[in-house]
Amino acid sequence: MNKRNHLFYLQLALTLMTCAFLLVPVIQSVLAGVTVNYFVGIKSGLTLRWLGEVWRLYSDTIFRSIGLGLACLVVDLIAGIPAAYVMVKTRSRFTRLLEEFLVMPLAIPGLAIALAILISYGWWTDFRSSWLIILVGHVIFTLPFMIRSVIAVMTAINMEELEEGAASLGAGFPKRFVGVVIPNVLSGILAGSLMVFTLSIGEFNLTWMLHTPFTKTLPVGLADSYASMRLEIGSAYTITFFFMIIPLLMAMQWVSRPRTGRAATEDNTEQARMENQSQLSETTAPADAAASQAARRPGTSIRLTRCAKTFPGGTRALESLDLEVAAGETVVILGPSGCGKTTLLRIIAGLESPDEGGGIFFNEDEVTAIPIEKRNVGMVFQSYALFPNMDVADNIAYGLKVRGDEQDKIRARVDEMLAMMQIEELRGRPINQLSGGQKQRVALARAIAVRPRVLLLDEPLTALDAKLRDVLRVEIDLLLRSIGITAVYVTHDQAEAMALGDRIVVMSKGRIAQIGSPRDVYFKPANRFVADFIGTVNCIESKMADRCLTFPGGCIPVDDLEGVDVTEGGMLNIFFRPEHATVVEAGQGHFQAKVLSAFFLGDRTRLLVNGDTPEPLKVEAPGRQAFRKGETVDILLDLEALFTLSEA
Amino acid sequence: MQKKNRFILVALFMPVAVIFMAFFILPMLRLTLASATGPEGLGLYLEMLTTRRYLETLLYTVGLSVAVTVATLIIAGITGVFLQRNDFTGKHLLVAMLTFPLAFPGVVVGFMIILLAGRQGLIGLLTKMATGDKLVLAYSMTGLFLGYLYFSIPRVITTVMATAEKIDLSLEEAARSLGASTWRVVRDVLIPALMPGLISSGAICFATSMGAFGTAFTLATDIDVLPIVIYTEFTLSANIAMASALSITLGLITWGALYLARTAAGGTLAASG
């Protein structure tokens, strides 16, 4: 459609015609306002007489309109910004209703609103004859625009998470509102303000009904001048109006134009840099002397008792659970999406309260009723929640500033953190020029800068690509170990959990399915869910016959197995992991199976085979041997690694 | 979450709640009451629907608004997509010109139409030169139509441009790769993709036209539109009950149109009412 064919020119013609329709009368009015005689036209000569006349006759309306616009703006700012904040914070059915109410002045004609105000307050003569009644009308008419403009920005910047970030660093409500919320929604406030002022200046419908001869505004004056049938005065007055709104319109365009210069660093170059760095960090370890100071501090243990969470809508996100995290330990909470991991973490953080009866303890201190900003936790959010209104150093310093530390101390600590995370060169960078990995480091630095009692991380690596994720995982691991902080790490990635956790808490549907060391959960899963979620598992149904576990295609003498306790003729499900079933030479295996497909993984080959079992099995073959489809192989099981499960 | 927070939230919402209660909700209730407590009670609405003058005005206004909406959607839809999709020198200026009248109050729009098509207007001048007869459109239904078109086009163009910007071009490329002609692509891909924007801006356009007062007031046409009748009922005839009933009818129509559009478009309404 971008070719310049006849369609292009047809559309261009229509556009130009539309433009002419809109613009010709504007030009006419400008000409008429500065020519001596409208009927003769421009030949009669140019004059400023009419503009002077307008000034003499109507200057009071201009000033009144500006005053009204400013007053209206002030009221809208004072009432509208907090209201927008509340509406973003409390998303409920009730808020939907409020929103519906708040947009009603947009839907109901100004005339009707004016009539309603007149009928209700017309008897109050002082009010009726003052400009305040017009102000009231303008406020009702413009307030929805202000609120919507601010709400739009608040939603776009993910304000709630920024605020939670600030709270986790210790900022109370006033500090959060003034220091984080307002600066980050300035663009919305600015756009809303321009809109409100422009609308107020040009408002006619309401104003015409509400004005008195002593409270005429600019549009009312315009209507008067048009009615006076003196075209040149009307035109000159209109020119004055144009002059007032042109800067406003230009400012609006400027505010709403898309900002450039986002995410300057490419993640590719970033990756290369990171890889170099991680080699470095393996030798030097990112956390050095500075960090180990923190390690000396006695750690904080976390204890949850009977913590459940039911959301207002009735969603039961968490069943009542108990959990203990020892001082200095790293516990990973692992589970599929939606199982309640984040909810659990937010309860520990103090962003959510557990249902009645639940308790949260840091060491022996009960913190259940203490809000996050007083809990002294460090939190790393999935989307980082870095404050876009501050640069890297200011972000890291924020928690220290909130605590009222001295300048020197803050600077020293920020330097230390930048060095620890190896991001010294990013010190003065704005947040929107950081790559994903860099943001991650800043978020970590910000969280640990305040020396929190516990560090809470919600899927901190999910937003990154696979390679970077591996690099950062190693770094986080080193960091957590070297500062010895108590950490709770939420993830849905089992590899991450295995690598990082001293212990893993596997969750399923709001319950804890198993708690144990990575080895425990892998080798001794408590139930089928855990076995399936962590790694891959095969299942063979077998029957006890002649002291042998028999299954279609083979059997295992029960004497070779430890702790198997089945009566003769009983059924038993045997489980094993792919790496515990290997392909061996013919005649040496426990059973035979046909190859369905083979995936060469480099160091080994993963085979999908079909014994006479109902489901295909996954087994492994080491080395370079190649397999054909349909080939029969012998399979040996590592009997020590077999396990059984209670059905759950 | 915590109780203290709830208290803060309530406190923050207070100013808006008070302003809205005192100067919008209560007055609107009062207005409703005023329309139903005249000597005839609710019979007033029946009278409104059976009196020729009121009914005619109502129908005229609705008809005019529908016509303006359709015309605006066609013109602004085409120009909006055109401006979004094509780059040529002077485009930014053109866009700026097309959106300049956004901030004009109705009275100024009325004046623009007088200058364009009034007794001493440009069209009159040109037609007189061409045919000897002066064509004066401003004070008739055509004048109103032009006026409403004048303030509707810039608003709809901005919405259409914003919607068109977000359209995934690969959809159209996919349609073309499947052999669709330009017209098919427009019909099957482009218009459906624009639909939410068209519905919501169309509804706003309709609602604004229904409630427009300044333009008709300046043009002082011989055809009354609803807002003008409300105004005259209230100020000249002091028939407060009828003025209230008409206002409420008008309010219900516009609010209903916007509400329907919002349900149909499923999204948020562009805030450019």
Ligand SMILES: Nc1ncnc2c1ncn2[C@@H]1O[C@H](COP(=O)(O)OP(=O)(O)O)[C@@H](O)[C@H]1O
């Ligand atoms: N603020 C909330 N209001 C209502 N339901 C919620 C809220 N937050 C989470 N939930 C619900 O609680 C459940 C657990 O969510 P979450 O803890 O976020 O899971 P995860 O982090 O494991 O993916 C989900 O069903 C989710 O929809």
Ligand SMILES: [Mg+2]
């Ligand atoms: Mg989550």
